[in-house]
Amino acid sequence: xxxxxxxxxxLILQEGANSTLRCNFSDSVNNLQWFHQNPWGQLINLFxxxxxxxxxxxxxxxxVATERYSLLYISSSQTTDSGVYFCAVERAGGxxxxxxTFGQGTILTVHP
Amino acid sequence: GAGVSQSPSNKVTEKxxxxxLRCDPISGHTALYWYRQSLGQGLEFLIYFQGNSAPDxxxxxxxxxxxxxxxxSVSTLTIQRTQQEDSAVYLCASSVRQGLSGNTxxxxxxxxxxxx
Numbered sequence: 219x220x221x222x223x224x225x226x227x228x229l230i231l232q233e234g235a236n237s238t239l240r241c242n243f244s245d246s247v248n249n250l251q252w253f254h255q256n257p258w259g260q261l262i263n264l265f266x267x268x269x270x271x272x273x274x275x276x277x278x279x280x281x282v283a284t285e286r287y288s289l290l291y292i293s294s295s296q297t298t299d300s301g302v303y304f305c306a307v308e309r310a311g312g313x314x315x316x317x318x319t320f321g322q323g324t325i326l327t328v329h330p
Numbered sequence: 331g332a333g334v335s336q337s338p339s340n341k342v343t344e345k346x347x348x349x350x351l352r353c354d355p356i357s358g359h360t361a362l363y364w365y366r367q368s369l370g371q372g373l374e375f376l377i378y379f380q381g382n383s384a385p386d387x388x389x390x391x392x393x394x395x396x397x398x399x400x401x402x403s404v405s406t407l408t409i410q411r412t413q414q415e416d417s418a419v420y421l422c423a424s425s426v427r428q429g430l431s432g433n434t435x436x437x438x439x440x441x442x443x444x445x446x
Contacts, residue, residue, distance in 0.1 A: 259367075261437040263436055306373075316361050316425055317386060322372055
């Protein structure tokens with residue numbers, strides 16, 4: 219199956235700092251989503267971004283599908299950004315409609 | 331509803347008992363998914379529904395696990411004769427498009443299952 223690797227595994231920031239999280243994947247995809255898992259375990263959808271660039275407030279994401287990677291940018295980080303960030307992809311082709319393969323996540327801790 | 335709703339939010343059960351977990355997808359969403367998140371295993375796909383049928387059951391870990399969906403809406407995941415390794419968060423998700431790939435998937439808050 220498709221492999222998804224996220225880096226770094228852990229990231230500790232001071233409030234106000236910027237950060238970049240990376241997601242590499244091993245095959246062509248037709249769905250890529252970034253999620254933030256809050257302390258209660260819910261996966262909050264940040265971006266649906268199989269290609270291109272999107273921005274939402276302090277967050278932005280870029281996916282370069284031809285090179286099989288995606289980046290999540292967090293600017294002016296806040297303590298509420300703490301949590302686990304997951305990248306998940308759906309392999310293109312076949313009948314894997316909606317079947318997401320998740321990376322292992324990046325644990326982000328933002329200190330005040 | 332406004333989001334994917336799951337119940338119970340927490341369940342503690344004795345080893346060997348059966349449990350049922352319920353998922354109510356976002357209104358109008360025809361695709362429904364079950365995932366599991368456990369320590370050391372990350373997030374795993376269990377099963378996918380398109381309407382009431384389940385074209386992909388590939389992720390169900392054993393025949394103790396089953397799921398059904400009725401009326402194209404609510405789904406129930408049943409675990410029979412629970413084992414301690416079944417302890418995990420069971421996450422339900424839904425998406426609006428039927429039979430097509432490449433669509434945003436929304437998750438519920440999960441059901442935390444502990445088998446003692």
